[in-house]
Amino acid sequence: MNIAIVGYGKMGHAIEQIAQERNHKIVARIDAEMMLSEKTNLLKKADVAIEFSTPETAVANISACLKAGVRVVSGTTGWLEQLDKIKALCKQQNSAFFYASNFSIGVNIFFELNKQMAKMSQHIDNLTVGVKETHHIHKKDAPSGTAITIAETIAKNSDFDGWTMDSENKKNKIPIQAIRKDDIFGIHEVNFNSAVDKITLRHESLSRRGFAHGAVLAAEFLNGQTGYFGMKDLLGL
Ligand SMILES: NC(=O)c1ccc[n+]([C@@H]2O[C@H](COP(=O)([O-])OP(=O)(O)OC[C@H]3O[C@@H](n4cnc5c(N)ncnc54)[C@H](O)[C@@H]3O)[C@@H](O)[C@H]2O)c1
Incomplete structure (x- = not known):
């Protein structure tokens, strides 16, 4: 081709x-x-x-x-x-x-895991969800497109109402934290927390x-x- x-x-x-x-x-x-x-x-x-x-x-x-x-x-x-x-x-x-x-094929599998987690998390009382992404210092946009896709997938499959980068003003939105550091290709971490549990899903890209x-x-x-x-x-x- x-x-x-x-x-x-x-x-x-x-x-x-x-x-x-x-x-x-x-x-x-x-x-x-x-x-x-x-x-x-x-x-x-x-x-x-x-x-x-x-x-x-x-x-x-x-x-x-x-x-x-x-x-x-x-x-x-x-x-x-x-x-x-x-x-x-x-x-x-x-x-x-x-x-x-x-x-990344691994990240697309990770999207599906988050979707399943969001559906099942409806059984957990007082759940909070947070997305944290870390990328190299040259990345121009924040949050990453991947973090947005993760947050939108979770919101679509739960009672959350979209996402926000404003950690003070959550209002049932999923907060996304974007960190720019070193030469990191891409780390996405999703925390599903309640008073009695912490469940973390994490994906790290090891190269381009x-x-x-x-x-x-x-x-x-x-x-x-x-x-x-x-x-x-x-x-x-
Ligand atoms: N979807 C994914 O899986 C994925 C993965 C990695 C990066 N990205 C995205 O891909 C984009 C590029 O990432 P990168 O790490 O290669 O960045 P980069 O800065 O290394 O490369 C971007 C290139 O685009 C060139 N460019 C600027 N204006 C142009 C124009 N008018 N026409 C053609 N080329 C032009 C720049 O000169 C530069 O060489 C970013 O938006 C990044 O977020 C997406």
């Missing part, structure tokens, strides 16, 4: 390595300084573009790929308020778009390869498809 890498930073480099290990050809490496006209010419050679750039540039990048007739896998976080616009463009172009706030592997699997899945997809479609969860 011919792959265009859009956003050639830490994730772009990890994706290149995994894609080549899986015998795919990288036909374009597009980063910030490249002209849009140059991008379009390069993009047209690709079967699928894999986009990991910045919250500010993701929507323009994804739109340019879809308009060039190229299916897109995106993992950029921090722009999801514009997801409906991208879904509409994807439909209009009769193309395919795959989004995941976290491409887990995310990159999931993104390349998503690109293989997307080749030849039409529509909007996520990790549940890829993993059948």
